[in-house]
Amino acid sequence: MKKLIIGTRGSDLALWQANHIMSELAGIGLEAEIKIIKTQGDKILNLRLDKLEGKGFFTKELEDELMAGSIDIAVHSLKDLPTVNPPGLTIAAIPQREEATEYLLILKDCVDVSQKLSLKKGAMVGTSSNRRKSQLLGLRPDLEIEDLRGNVPTRIGKLRNEDYDAILLAKAGVKRLGLDLSDLHVEELQTTELISAPAQGALGIQIRESDTELYQALQPLNNPRTAEEVGVERKVLNLFEGGCHMPLGCYCKKEADGFEVWTAMADTAEDFPNRLFLRANDSAGLAEKIVSAFNKEKKRPSKVFISREIGEYSYFRRALTQNGIEIEGRSLIRTFPIVNILDPFYLKNIDWIFFSSRNGVEYFFKLNPQLSKRIKFGVVGHGSEDALRKFGHFADFVGESGDIAEVAADFAALVAGETVLFPRAADSLQTIQKSLSAETKVIDLPIYETVIEENIDGSSADVLIFTSPSNVDAYFADNLLEPGQQVIAIGNSTGRKFDEMGVAYTLPYAPDEIGLAEAVFGMEIR
Structure with missing residues (x-):
């Protein structure tokens, strides 16, 4: 095959990408050189992209030269490339993408x-x-x-x-x-916190459709998993008929048992985004399902009950309020400290402190612990992370999944052989502790207890969210589910209570306000 000409923009990043592909081509026996092409997006720097006419601000000129035959390959940041190829052009390969965070x-x-x-x-x-x-x-x-x-x-x-x-x-x-x-x-x-642009971190290798020999030669550079993931993301963008100026984020992750997709969309940049998380067994029809779920005509809950107090300016309240959903927030339990003075013994030779709840964070720091600067912190999720921040500390480990078993496995791999302190509720299930390896030293510190309220009034809300097993016990001591009511359990331990009751429930991806809002938004009232 003749020496190939790679077309690219001239920015440092675009040149890195082109040189990277040139190196990959050399690895499969294809010789290439680079040609720099200036695009509209490179020339006009005084205007926002959404003020420019048309699409493909960073790609059109490369595509024009590709169709004219002056280059053989165009290397693009795939997130910049319109979702429909011009007639005569095709994406021949999508290499494994870099992290999309x-x-x-x-x-x-x-x-x-x-x-x-x-x-x-x-x-x-x-x-x-x-x-x-x-x-x-x-x-x-x-x-x-x-x-x-x-x-x-x-x-x-x-x-x-x-x-x-x-x-x-x-x-x-x-x-x-x-x-x-x-x-x-x-x-x-992380992509679960701020959802990335469709195909962020991925490269697209574009060629002429007629170059079938080159297409076959490029297949060793194609990563089928990345291609399938970004295929879902770009199909969502296509169905919304959006470009790079649309307030749309979509991130798809392929797992062993299927796909997980996070999507965020707003009408304008100033609007609060609606978010959706979906799981699916395969990618067929997945993008269509996501777009359909954003249809404003579907019947959403009119009222949601949650078993905790919800702040006036919290993410969860703002997310539901913008969709006209009423919130009934009230805790069904009370907590009390059972440790008032912290024995210095607990803080000797500690490598990690792990918190499985916001209450654990707050009760621990009320004891004014004298902590070594080398101590690291782990938290079960972003809710506990936010509580930790209020006391001036970063979390070195944050559980990203609502599946406590997955969080436990990830944390156990990180702290093997170290010493971990667990400030916790007296009735905690201690799932994380039980998952640690034998060489990891666990120091247990029950610092508060939970008391269940009595004579709890039921709720007529369409959706009931329970934030702990104790809240489930408190509510169902005096109440039953009404016909049509749906349940969300914040995590596995809470969900097990409903398993025992034979009640179907939804589990959010993450046990925080974003995850709960996503779960509510994904529901349709029957």
């Missing part, structure tokens, strides 16, 4: 650990992505969002010049360029 880069004097995302109140964040803006404001409505254009090094330079307090970038670009960020605070936002 986001980096929030923060000037160190603008860090406030006690706040969600570690950003000080009212911080100015730079991004021109409507998707990022909508989701950021959903998590932190106090932030000020300002436009930010330019390639990755340029954006980081503007942050260092203090034009912004923080900026958002895709981790993939920063990692590929190997940039030194040691002078900045780096907060990695």
Whole structure:
């Protein structure tokens, strides 16, 4: 085969991508050279992308040269590529993608650990992505969002010049360029917290449809798993008829038993995003199912009961209120401390402290513990992480799944052979502790107890959310489910109570306010 010509944009990241593909081609015996092509998105830097006409601001000129025959391959960031190929062109290969998470880069004097995302109140964040803006404001409505254009090094330079307090970038670009960020605070936002753009972190190798020999030669570079995952994400984008300016995030992950997909969408960048989490056995029809679930005409719950108090400005309240859903929040239990003074023995030679609830965090720090700087913290989920932040500490491990067995397995692998302190409720099931290896030392510290309220009034809500096994016991001591009521259990231990009762329930992906809101939004009242 003749020497191939690879077309690419001229940014540092685009050149890294093109050189990476050229190296991969060499590995399968194909020689290539690079041709730099300037696109509309490179030329116009004073306008937001959603103010430009048409689509494919970073890809059209490459496609034109590909169709004209002046290049043989176009290497794209797949998230920039329109979901429909021009006639005569095709995506020949999608290599394994880099992580799709986001980096929030923060000037160190603008860090406030006690706040969600570690950003000080009212911080100015730079991004021109409507998707990022909508989701950021959903998590932190106090932030000020300002436009930010330019390639990755340029954006980081503007942050260092203090034009912004923080900026958002895709981790993939920063990692590929190997940039030194040691002078900045780096907060990695997982795809379950801030949902990435469709195909974020993936590359697309585009060729002419008529080059069938080249198509076959490129197949060793194609990663079927990545292709299937981003295929779902890009189909969702296509069905919504959106471009890069649409406030849409979609991330698909293929697991051994099927697919997990997170989607966030808003009407405008200023609107609170609706979110949805779906599991499916295969990818056939999955994108259509996601888009259908966002149909505003479907019958959603009119009222939701949750067995905890819900703050006026909490994410869960704002998510449900914008969809016209009434919230009835009341705790059915009371908690009391059973330790008032912390024996220094418990803190000697500790490597980790693990919290399985927000109550555990709050009761532990009320004891004013004197902690070594080397101690690391683990938490069961983002709710406990937010509670830990209020006391000025980061979590070194955060459970990302609502399946406590998965969280336990991940934590056990991390702390094997170390010493872990567990401040907990007296009636805790101790699932994490029981999953640790024999060489891991467990120090048990019951610090509060739970008391069930009596004579609990039932709720007529369409959906009942239970946030602990104790709340289930309290509610059903005096009440039964009404016809048509649906149940959400915050985690496996709560769900086991319903298994014992023979009651069907929904389990959210994550045991936090985002996960609960996603679960409610995914329900349809029958």
